[in-house]
Amino acid sequence: MMAHVEPLIPSLRRYARSLLRDQSAADDLVQDCLERVISRWHQRRIDGDARTWVFTILHNLAMNRLKQKARRGVHVTVDDADQAAFATAPAQEDRLHHRAVVDALSQLPEDQRSVLLLVSVEELSYVETASVLDIPIGTVMSRLSRARHRLAQVLEEGPGRLAKTGTVLRRVK
């Protein structure tokens, strides 16, 4: 179990943080995920791929959490928002560029964002992505296409507009 799951943890943290945009909430989610993995390891399908199985658990937990947040109206606090959540490369030019892409990503609908992250960043195959999200491969492909077109559109419209229209609500204490 350790040998299969331990190498996945950095990717799980990255996926959770990219979806939630909140470091401590994302790590708590990964912790919940790992606890389920430990307790259900013997229940997984032996012929299935461990990575796909673990990502499925994490994705479902993330969706529950996002739904809960939407229902309760609790959103990330200012301190935890993007600046702190996304470590960036040192070069100034790169940082701006990375920031723009990450901001643009946050403008995508959640279902497109998941597909784009799993395929492009976590390098799951289309079949694996379909399995994690429990959708047909055709739906993976259409969401991927919409995600890429939308991301290009948002990036072309420029960062100036983006900075003011982040979808992350901020709590005022």
Place this chain on the structure above:
Amino acid sequence: MSRPISEDDLHAFVDGALADDRRKEVEAYLERNPEIAERYARFGAQRDALREALAPIAAEPVPLNLNLGHMVASRRRSSRSGWQVAAVACLFLLVGGGSGWMLRGMESDHPIGINALAQEASYAYAVFGPDGGRPVEIAAADSDALVRWVEKRLLRPISLPDLSGAGYRFMGGRVVATQNGPAGLLMYDDAKGARIAIMMQPMMRHDQNAPMAEHREGDVVGYAWADNGMGYSLVGGLDTADFLHPIANEARRQIQAKT
């Protein structure tokens, strides 16, 4: 020429997911269609930028509470104590209430660290949570006096988490007695008067630091954790089970930020 090139092929080209033969066909197609080639080259650049932007997260050292070996070990400990509790409960049922003395010999198995704190928090909540007359000894209006009292008894600085973001107003608190000495109990209520409470107590020997763990005792659910020698448990009624965890995370975050 074989099958026509589809949009799916073009995305698979961007993701490097095509077999060699098909990739060559797509390359040839893109040479003939420069506008499409340009669009998909941009998608490829976006893909690279996204990967680079998110790569540092995966490069961070994994925090201790996500260390798999650590998690498996602490799970073994808690499942063993869970089994012991179950065994004691069965024995108790068999023997009957009058024969509780039989359990005296098992006192050495009582919970320790945050498990003990979790249990005490559940008991305290069961007593003070439904108390209509005096759920708190010192009200929120006298927070300074409350903090002084708790700090004097715990011999540790404390802070009062603000849970108003989650819809819970600070009511006040008190010092309560536990097996391991005094503990602070802070009470909060929501607009409908439903209460949750935080118990805090210095951790003497065990669990100086402990990842957050869920606990249940009767009709009380809670999340307990420890940071820098101080243990905490956030408890509420069964109806709070679905949303107590994020509130506990928020309380922990605030306490960590202040200490």
